[in-house]
Amino acid sequence: MRIAHVRERHAPAGTPWRLAAALGGRAADLPEPRRWLDLEVARRRLVAADPRRAHNSVTFRLPVLTLDDHLARGLRVAALGEIVDAMGAATGGEDPTPDDDAVLGADDLVFGPPILRPPAFRDFYAFEQHVRTMWERRGGEIPEAWYRIPVFYLSNTSEIRGPGDPVWAPRGSAELDFELEVGALVDTPAVNLAEERGEEAIGGYFVLNDWSARDLQREEMAVRMGPAKGKDFATSIGPWLVTPDEVADARAPGASGPDLAMSASVRGPDGRETAVSAGTWSASHYSFGQMLARASADAHIRPGEILGSGTVGTGSLLEVKDSTLGRWLEPGDELTLDIERLGALRAPVVVRPGP
Numbered sequence: 001m002r003i004a005h006v007r008e009r010h011a012p013a014g015t016p017w018r019l020a021a022a023l024g025g026r027a028a029d030l031p032e033p034r035r036w037l038d039l040e041v042a043r044r045r046l047v048a049a050d051p052r053r054a055h056n057s058v059t060f061r062l063p064v065l066t067l068d069d070h071l072a073r074g075l076r077v078a079a080l081g082e083i084v085d086a087m088g089a090a091t092g093g094e095d096p097t098p099d100d101d102a103v104l105g106a107d108d109l110v111f112g113p114p115i116l117r118p119p120a121f122r123d124f125y126a127f128e129q130h131v132r133t134m135w136e137r138r139g140g141e142i143p144e145a146w147y148r149i150p151v152f153y154l155s156n157t158s159e160i161r162g163p164g165d166p167v168w169a170p171r172g173s174a175e176l177d178f179e180l181e182v183g184a185l186v187d188t189p190a191v192n193l194a195e196e197r198g199e200e201a202i203g204g205y206f207v208l209n210d211w212s213a214r215d216l217q218r219e220e221m222a223v224r225m226g227p228a229k230g231k232d233f234a235t236s237i238g239p240w241l242v243t244p245d246e247v248a249d250a251r252a253p254g255a256s257g258p259d260l261a262m263s264a265s266v267r268g269p270d271g272r273e274t275a276v277s278a279g280t281w282s283a284s285h286y287s288f289g290q291m292l293a294r295a296s297a298d299a300h301i302r303p304g305e306i307l308g309s310g311t312v313g314t315g316s317l318l319e320v321k322d323s324t325l326g327r328w329l330e331p332g333d334e335l336t337l338d339i340e341r342l343g344a345l346r347a348p349v350v351v352r353p354g355p
Helices: 039-049 052-056 067-072 077-090 128-137 195-201 214-221 288-295 317-323
Strands: 002-008 018-023 035-038 103-105 109-111 121-124 152-154 180-186 202-210 235-242 261-267 273-280 306-308 334-339 343-348
Touching (some): 018 039, 018 077, 035 039, 035 077, 039 052, 039 077, 067 077, 077 202, 109 235, 121 288, 152 288, 180 334, 195 202, 195 288, 202 306, 202 334, 202 343, 273 317
Antiparallel strands (some): 002 109, 035 103, 180 202, 180 306, 202 235, 261 273, 261 334, 334 343
16 A cells, blocks of 8 residues: 555645545556545545444544544554555445546645654664765774664654655755665554564655755764754655555565665756666665664654665765766756655755745
């Protein structure tokens, strides 16, 4: 199942997001869904046809608003599948027709972040190739502790961007960079999780871009305190949430993650597109179960919190700028981060707005 926040492209300013589920097939077979099911319209129709649904299931009893609201009720992402399955049963196993008022065409939609207001964002450092490159640039080796402990930093959640939202270099920076990561959404309360059960708390995955201002970050890290203004100006997530069952078959036994391709490209102001990154999720040294076990040790993890995997090898210009694009990102660029089955997350780079 793929879940997204959507609204009509030409809707009035301030129109609230609606929650929709992709129609037409699984992520492995249909990377870019063309039709989406409005879950609240579907819920109301199903309850009108059979009022017992509202009595028997809280999913049908309350309006479907946003995913944030859904999680705040104590419901998990998978519960939304009840509506999708019931619509399928009501139509004889077929998707609703395009003229159905519950069906939304992708061309008429704007997509928002999969979670609108995450209460926390922990970004890990799980891909060895990226970590090694960073340490070699400093003339050192990967610390032994990295191989024992999944490390992370807590980032800002007030500057979450969705697909297509513009991003700009923060004040004082001329070295705007991206970081290609897998994001994970926690959809149930958790504390002191065991590694082997950590992934049971994950409701879905998405593409994550941990934007970086490398010149600001370089100055901050010299103080040995961790990143601050070099990181907290923007994080892009999307284009939708993909439930774990959609990627499970791509994961070999014992692997830290599914064998799914991760790539990045930049289309410059001249229209020319340059491929800059290529990696795979399965190269992660740590699984999300291990990351969640570390994050939840002596700490309560809340529904709606997100985790980042850390940057895949080659997944930043800091690693590959000289051999690919030859420069940092600049206004007029459009960046596309693509993870197989999770979708393509696009962002235009613009001039920093004035006061």
